Amino acid sequence: MLDGFVLALTGLAEGVRFMFSFQGLPNVVMLGIAAVLLYLAVKKGVEPLLLLPIGFGCLLVNIPLSDLMDKGGLLRFLYDIGIATEIFPLLIFVGIGAMTDFTPLLENPKILFFGAAGQIGIFMTLLLALALGFTQLESMCIGIIGACDGPTAIYVTSQYAPQLLGAVSVAAYSYMSLVPIIQPPIMKALTTEKERLVRMPMAGASTVSPRTKLLFPIIVTAVTGLIAPKGLPLMGTIMLGNFMKESGVVQRLTGASENEIANIVTLFLGLAIGGTMEGHAFLRVETLAIFGLGFVAICVDTGAGVLLGKLMYLLSGGKINPLIGAAGISAYPMAARVVQMQGQIYDRRNYLLMHAMGANTGGQIGSVMAAAVMLSVLKGFGMA
Amino acid sequence: MDNWTFGITMTVVGTGATFLVLGILVFVIGLLKRGFPLSAGPNQNEKAKGA
Numbered sequence: 001m002l003d004g005f006v007l008a009l010t011g012l013a014e015g016v017r018f019m020f021s022f023q024g025l026p027n028v029v030m031l032g033i034a035a036v037l038l039y040l041a042v043k044k045g046v047e048p049l050l051l052l053p054i055g056f057g058c059l060l061v062n063i064p065l066s067d068l069m070d071k072g073g074l075l076r077f078l079y080d081i082g083i084a085t086e087i088f089p090l091l092i093f094v095g096i097g098a099m100t101d102f103t104p105l106l107e108n109p110k111i112l113f114f115g116a117a118g119q120i121g122i123f124m125t126l127l128l129a130l131a132l133g134f135t136q137l138e139s140m141c142i143g144i145i146g147a148c149d150g151p152t153a154i155y156v157t158s159q160y161a162p163q164l165l166g167a168v169s170v171a172a173y174s175y176m177s178l179v180p181i182i183q184p185p186i187m188k189a190l191t192t193e194k195e196r197l198v199r200m201p202m203a204g205a206s207t208v209s210p211r212t213k214l215l216f217p218i219i220v221t222a223v224t225g226l227i228a229p230k231g232l233p234l235m236g237t238i239m240l241g242n243f244m245k246e247s248g249v250v251q252r253l254t255g256a257s258e259n260e261i262a263n264i265v266t267l268f269l270g271l272a273i274g275g276t277m278e279g280h281a282f283l284r285v286e287t288l289a290i291f292g293l294g295f296v297a298i299c300v301d302t303g304a305g306v307l308l309g310k311l312m313y314l315l316s317g318g319k320i321n322p323l324i325g326a327a328g329i330s331a332y333p334m335a336a337r338v339v340q341m342q343g344q345i346y347d348r349r350n351y352l353l354m355h356a357m358g359a360n361t362g363g364q365i366g367s368v369m370a371a372a373v374m375l376s377v378l379k380g381f382g383m384a
Numbered sequence: 385m386d387n388w389t390f391g392i393t394m395t396v397v398g399t400g401a402t403f404l405v406l407g408i409l410v411f412v413i414g415l416l417k418r419g420f421p422l423s424a425g426p427n428q429n430e431k432a433k434g435a
Contacts, residue, residue: 109413116403123395130387140394211420212413219412227405366406373401377394381385 018064026279027062033277034058037170047177050150050270054170057274068275075275078268083158083165088269089151090237095262096151096364097241098254100332102216104358105365106208110312111324114359115366117308118328121146121300122370125293132289137161137383140374142290145172146297147367148179149330152234154269156371160378166276167287171294176331180338182295183302187326187342190306195313196346198321200355210246217243224369230379231372238368302326305359324352327359330367336360 018024037055041048060068061075068075082088105111126143134142141157141164153172157165175182188196217239225232244254276282309325323343327335339356378384 106413106417109410109417112406112410112413113403116399116406119402120399123398126394127391130391136385136387136390139391207422208417209420209422212416215416215420216413219416220409223408223412224405227401227408362406365409366402369405370398370402373398373405374394377397377401381390 015064024064026283027064028279029283030058030062030277030279034062034274047173049266050173051177053267053270054173054274054277057271058277059274060271061275061278069278075272078272079275082265082268083154083272084162086155086158086233088265088272089155089158090233091261091265092151092269093234093237094241094257095259095265096332097217097238097243098245098258100238100242100245100361100364101357102242102361103206103208103213104354105361106212106216107206108355108358111355111358112362112365113312114305114308114325114328115362115364116328116369117304117325118301118330118359118363119147119366119370120304121297121302122367122374124300125297128296129289129293132293134286134289135161137378138164140378141168142293143297144168144371144374145175145290145294146301147330147371148172148176148298148301148335149364149367149371150176152330152367152371154273155234156375160384162276163281164286164290166273166282167290168294169273170277171291174291175294175298176334179298179329179331179334180341182298183326183335183338184342186299186302187306187323187339190303191310191322193346195310195322196343197350198313198318199347199350200319200321200324200352213246214243217246220365224372228369228372228376230375230384231368234368235365235372238364298329301329305329321350321352321355324356324359327356328363328366329360330363332360332364333357335363 019028034055037051037058040046041051041055057075060066067073070076122143125146126139129139129142137160141161144153144156145168147153150169150172154169157168221236221239224235241257244250305325305328306322309320309322312320313322321343323339327339329335336353336356340353343350343352375384
């Protein structure tokens with residue numbers, strides 16, 4: 001009888017004993033990281049929709065001897081149904097498409113080029129990651145952090161480097177939320193005061209017809225799908241959401257995509273990503289390197305966008321404010337807001353927001369396109 | 385394939401193709417805007433009639 005009690009108490013104390021052993025140290029550290037993520041989400045408002053479930057998933061998976069990521073466990077189930085199958089990021093893309101208004105981009109299509117310049121960081125980071133000794137597929141996934149596009153980063157990494165999914169996802173979402181801190185010094189360093197003061201007035205009335213807005217997602221899907229078919233799930237879902245919105249005939253589906261579906265999937269996605277952050281797998285030198293490379297990627301994206309803006313400033317005879325180039329990344333609408341705020345620091349009557357929104361939606365298309373091109377090139381190499 | 389061939393090829397083709405595709409989209413958007421210009425809205429017609 002007494003032996004039974006002793007065995008029962010031993011079983012109960014096993015988790016605590018594990019936690020305070022050397023073997024449990026990574027779990028303790030990760031519990032601290034989970035606490036930091038939860039603090040950032042709750043107290044600082046840093047991407048709370050994602051960082052809160054990621055932080056809680058991280059907490060759950062690092063409680064010693066928890067079996068949530070083992071076969072049959074809750075987090076493993078969410079991972080298997082949504083991330084291993086790539087369904088979650090794609091469903092989020094439908095919601096993003098339904099929320100995005102491409103009108104500012106359609107008003108001034110040349111701004112779309114900023115969306116391409118804003119992806120150069122992806123490729124520079126890929127080269128750096130290769131130089132640091134990451135494998136080719138891992139380097140590609142790390143580079144994708146530079147897309148500033150969480151769902152794209154998750155989609156690509158879950159296919160080609162699932163062992164890096166936790167680090168890449170957390171880096172991508174963390175840096176997206178740090179855009180207002182990372183971008184302004186780079187914008188200031190690369191532009192002159194004269195360039196920053198350029199005003200870009202908006203045309204009074206819209207020049208885009210409803211039919212153009214309706215046909216735009218179909219044309220984008222067809223053109224990009226023909227050139228880079230491996231990226232069609234990404235571009236197709238974002239354009240599906242936008243087509244539903246612009247058609248105006250499926251308001252219930254549009255509403256569900258941007259609210260209920262996006263919310264449920266975001267919760268499950270965050271928990272599943274948190275589930276990949278188990279201490280023994282996450283606490284490696286590579287994780288630190290991934291965070292460093294992600295930072296480089298976003299700095300290079302911003303710099304490339306501003307430099308293209310300077311080129312367009314010269315070619316347009318000083319009519320384009322180079323600051324809007326910084327909005328050519330996918331962090332929507334945060335990057336556009338940063339441009340607006342920076343513009344107003346130098347001229348309170350300068351309203352760059354709509355142009356920056358155009359560049360920012362261009363960045364969304366650009367980031368997906370860059371990923372689509374990479375996946376298609378991989379297929380060409382016989383690696384996909 | 386060695387790392388540098390992979391990296392340089394991916395960088396050149398990736399950057400080039402991204403710019404190219406977005407360039408094609410800029411062109412297509414221009415065509416769409418010309419093909420389907422914004423027609424005068426009902427308010428503008430009413431104003432014209434009123435005048």
